[in-house]
Amino acid sequence: MLPLFGDERRRRAINLGGSTSATSQAAILEQARARRIEREALRRREESAIKIQSWWRGTLETRNVRRHMRQLFLQDVTSLTGLRCLVFIGQDDDLLQQWSAAMSMDDRLLFGGAVSQDKAHWVTLLCRVSVLLIKSVAKAPLTSSALTHLQVLCKLLDPLYAARVLGSPESDLPRMLTQYVMQHGLYYNIRTSIETIALDSKDDPAIPYLVKLVYLPFSNVLPLTELFTQYLHALAIHILTIPLLPYRIPLISLSELSSKLPLAYLQALSSCITDIVMQTSPSAQINIIANLLAFTPPRYAVLPLPSLAAYIQLLRALLSALPVHALDPPFPDSKSQSLSWEDDSDRDDDDNGLVPGCLVVSHSVLPMLDARTRKKLQTLPSSSHLNTLLKLTRQHPQLLPDIVALLMALNIVWPAAKDKVLGTLLLYGGGGLVREIYRDQVRPTPLGRDENIVTVMGTDNFYHLYYATEDWWPPLLLLTDLYTHTLRTMGDDEFFSNSRTLLTVNELIPFSRTLFNIAFTLYWRDDQSTLQDTNVPGLNLRWINVRERLTKCLQAIHARDSRRPFMPQNHWHVDTQIDMSSFIDAAVHEEQETDEVSGLHVTSKRHRAYFSHLSPRLGILSNIPFAIPFETRVHIFRLFVQTDMAKRGFNQFSRHNRVEVSIRRGHIAQDGYDKLSGVDLRAPIFITFIDQFGEPEAGIDGGGVFKEFFTSLCKEVFDSDRGLWLETKKNEIYPNPHSYASEAYNLSWYRFIGRILGKALYEGILVEVAFAGFFLAKWLDKQSFLDDLASLDPDLYQGLIFLKNYTGNVEDLSVNFTVATEEFGVAKVVDLIPNGSNVPVTRENRLRYIYLVSHYRLTKQIKLQSEAFFEGLSVMIDPKWLRMFNQQELQILLGGVNSPIDLGDLRQHTQYGGLYNDQDPTIRAFWKVMESFDQEQRRAFLRFVTSCSRPPLLGFKQLNPNFAIRDAGDDQHRLPTAGTCVNLLKLPRYTNERVLREKLLQAISSGAGFDLS
Incomplete structure (x- = not known):
């Protein structure tokens, strides 16, 4: 073969006689390397040329062969x-x-x-x-x-x-x-x-x-x-992953395909369900679900049991793999996705405020669903479909665990359909499903049997919970959702009737303890990141969301127990397993750390999740505070206030940073509003009263004058005649729902009153004002439900109870999704849902109607007023401090405990002035008279001296200033008087015990002798 690129391979002449030039050794080596590179390049060019020639000859030959083959084929x-x-x-x-x-x-x-x-x-x-x-x-x-x-x-x-x-x-x-x-x-x-x-x-x-x-x-x-x-x-x-498969096929072929698909042998898929999920995207998984729903439900009755089980398991696995909200993502024609009607937030829109580190909804890109796909998917949570599935469990009881797991997965991935699913399940069999799930699927499992808080709190126990078989969790969580849901529309009378509680009290006690044990474990852990980063086995649900579900149910059950106790003593407490002293110290430390990190008051649920992540003890106090004894929480609250006061450099009796305000005697409320609206009320407030002649009154405010001002201010601002407050039949006040009360000027008054109440809590001043429970719930960012309506509107409450239990055709009652209101004698109809006047109330949706009516009356009508009040209150008191208490406890924190007055405690913390001491004959006679008083007389005496008939929660050592007795001369005809601003009794030196008793009773029963001097 001739050289392709000339005769470059001809050997060069070699000089054997040695070099006579001055070329260095390095130059010789460089020349040798260059020649070697040149030879290697030449070799590669020749090899490449051979390959190109070979390829070209092969291509020509292939063309020839193909041409020949083509000719043979055509022949x-x-x-x-x-x-x-x-x-x-x-x-x-x-x-x-x-x-x-x-x-x-x-x-x-x-x-x-x-x-x-x-x-x-x-x-x-x-x-x-x-x-x-x-x-x-x-x-x-x-x-x-x-x-x-x-x-x-x-x-x-x-x-x-x-x-x-x-x-x-x-x-x-x-x-x-x-x-x-x-x-x-x-x-x-x-x-x-x-x-x-x-x-x-x-x-x-x-x-x-x-x-x-x-x-x-x-x-x-x-x-x-x-x-x-x-x-x-x-x-x-x-x-089955083809989008809209049934809509692509003509009717004849669709019927043919439906009859020929091997649905009777779906059990063959049992071994490869995981592979199907792993090999498909969320969009494809949704298409499988929609297409299965097109072909399978009509054949439920004839499918063999193994195929039904495999079908349900496949649906559950597909749903569990989808991102939350994948079945109800935002649509192009809507600005926002509607929330479930059972969401326990008072807000109409979701809180999008984020705090770094908060657990938020996954930002997975959700598939955009075609309208026809959405329509087909609606089969899944429909009442008819759910009832058909539940009927299958009557024929095949072994299907119930798989169906329960499917329903739990559906509730997780499709939150907007959750209320429809839960409502249908509760209607099925008159609530029997709840009992069946508890007795057959929850109680027999280790989760249902664990009643020992020590084992739950063990170091390794969380991992035991995590690695527990995935079959344990769906029934427990579905039962939790069902029970929470039913309590929202159940009155106390129904609850305490064994036929209406769904679970008997004997069953509810261990069930609630199970929820409590698990929830406490999830709050108590130091490595909270585990809860945010890991899922419950077999479900697309984070552990932190499990904790939220359990917490809601626990709070609802505990609320019933708070109103009418039925749980065993110490059922909710863990103080026997935890050292309370160390818990208190750690909680105060966590609060200080949290305050340094946040620099703000925490109001949203996402913020609360964040701070629960930072501090386990604050998480317990904010979410399941009843785990800690009430007195301990009050002590923690006072320590939080003291820490906050010290951080701000405030001292109640110091002149440093104090605010001095002049108040006219006849205009206490208006002057207080005008002069304190822009003032930091956490600072010491020094009051100077201006008399009717415009002159300052004599006296030094050592705290007493402020209390007098505060007591008078509260009497004015909470007077229902002012138009801001209304009273229930139990004389409990709540914001006036009238549109007049929601005007800007009146809302500013609600903010001011909120700050005033915050000042009372901050200073530990007792206020004898009783608030309606549903309004106190707003302070805790909790929802009010049907049972709260009984105190507000008994007639409406009874009407809704009648509707709930009506056994006839509900549509015959001609009720729609509206509510009637009246202002200034003019009736107005308000839609509870869009176009509510054209949506009839039916058996299937009546629970939703009951909820929405209750929500409107208890929440929406006073939404602006409550928000303004709480805005002012939260300026003074960190909201998470308040969430350490329930409604009843908040009322006690405000007005003192409604318990017998302990005279021994009062005497131990009494101070004496003037000529008196503890051994003075008049003082000894006074205490003998007090011992002879019944509790009503003692409360009247306490109101006479302090303006509040209830003793402080933690005893009279917290009365500020302490109760004091000072002599008031020798006049035996003079009545005792009181300086309520300083908790002072001015007692004449009576020489006769009978006279002392008569004069004291006369004073406290008539109010005579009240003295501000």
Whole structure:
């Protein structure tokens, strides 16, 4: 072969006589390296040239061979030789069209090779041509050639057609062809073909053949074999993931497909459910769910039990894999997604305020759902579908665990449908499902049996909970949701009636303790990040969300127990397992750290989750405070206030940073509003009263004058005649719902009053004002429910109870989703939901109606007033401090404890002035008289001296200033007087015990002798 690039390989002349030049050794080495590189480059060029020449010769030869093969094929299209040539040539659409057209003309040609002596060669070649045909269809499904290819394929894969042509029912040709094309992507190419055809082109002639190719493979394999499972798996992955599959198929073909799908053998999928979930995207998973709902529910009654179980397990697995809100993402035609009506927030819109480190809703990109897909998915939470599933559990009780797990997964991934699901479940069987789930699925599990807080709080116990079998959690969590849901629309009378509690008290005690044990464990852990980063086994639910669900249910049960106790003593407490002294110290320390990190007051749920993450003890105090004894929490509250006061440099009796205010005697409320609205009320407030002549009154405010001002101010601002407050029949006040009260000026008064109440809590001043429980719930960011309505509007409450328990046709009552209000004698109808006047109340939606009516009356009507009040209150008191208490406890914190007055405690913390001491005869007589008083007389005395009839919660040591007795002269006819501003009794030196008793009773019963001096 001649050199390609000249004679560069000719050896160069070598000088053997040694160098006579001055070339250095380094230069010689460099020249040698350069020549070596040059030779290597030359070698590579020659090798590349040889490869190019070889490739070109091969290409020319291939072209020649293909040209020859093409000629042979055209000479005899239907022969075995022609078939070999077609396979060798490969994906040539023109030749494939000629072959399939020829074969479609005569079935004997198509199947003839199956009975010839070259059967094995024929079948092998036919398998490969079949793959070429389906790939050609996938590439251009709308062409006439594609239709011919599909006709040929349907004949080849149809065992009945092959048997008819060949005259032998035993032909294995369709089975072998099916196995080969399935291994080479039959369903993948069918999917591609169907999706290429326009969605509205269901009349395209190719579609019936594509549908036939979907079910024909199952005609060529025995059910429940390994091949059958593979085919069914491929069907789920490639065919059931086609968007809007039923809407792409003409009705005749749809009926044909529905009858031919092997739904009776869905148990074959049991072993590959995890693979199906892992191999599909969220969009594909939603399509599988929607398509299964199109084909399967009509056949529930005839499906074998194993197939039903596998179907439910598959739905559950698919739902559990979806992101939360995937089934109700924001739509292009709506600005926001509607929230569940049972959300316990008072706010109408979601709080989007974020704090670094908060757990927030996953930011996964949610698939945009077509309207027809949404409509089909609505089958899943519909009452009819849920009732059908529940009826199946009556025929097959072993299905209940799987159905419970499915319903729990549905509630998690589709929050907007949760209330519909829970409402349907509660209506089914009159609440029997709740008892059934508890008795059969919760109580027998280790979670249901664990009543020992010590074991739950163990170091390794959380990991025991985490790795517990995934079958334990769905029934417990669904039961928790159901019980929380039913308590929202259940009055106390129903609750305490055994026939209406769903669980008996004897069952509720261990159930609530189970929830309490788990919730406390989840709050108590130091590594809170574990709760935010890990899911409950088998569910798309974070542990922190489990904790939230359990907490809501616990709070609802505890609220009932607070109103009418039915739990055993210390049922809610953990003080026997935790050292309270160290808990208090740690809580104060965590509060200081949290305050340094936040620099703000925390009001939103996301913020609370964040601070629970920072501080386990604050998480307990904010969410399940009843775990800690009330007196301990009050002590912690006072320590929080003291710490805050010290941080701000305030001292109640110091002149440093004090605020001095002049108040006119006849204008206490207005002057207080005008002069204190812009003042930091946490600072010491020094009051100077201006008399009717415009002169300052004599006296030094050592705290007493301020208390006098404060007491008078509260009497004025909480007077219902001012128009800001109304009273219930129990004389408990709440904001006036009238539109007048929501005007800007009056809202500013609510803010001011909130700050004043905050000052009382901050200073520990008792205020004898009783607030309605549903209004106190607003202070705690809690929702009010049906039972709270009894105190506000008894007639409406009874009407709703009647509606709830009505056994007839609810629609006959002609109730719609509206509520009537009246202002200035003018009636007005308010829609509870959009277009509510045209939405009738039915048996299925009446719980929602009851909830919405209660929510409107208890929350929406006073929303602005409550928010303004709480805005002022939260300026003074960190909201998370208040959440350490429930409504009843808050009232005690404000006004003192309604318990017997302990005279021993009062005497121990009494100070004496003037001529008195503890051993003075008049003082000894005074205490003997006090011991003879009954509790009503003692309360009257306490109100006479301090302006509040209730003793401080933690005893009289907290009365500020301490109770004092000072002598008031020798006049035996003079009545005792009191300086309520300084908790002072001015007692004349009576020499007779009987006279002392008479004069004291006269003073406290008539109010005579009140003295501000």
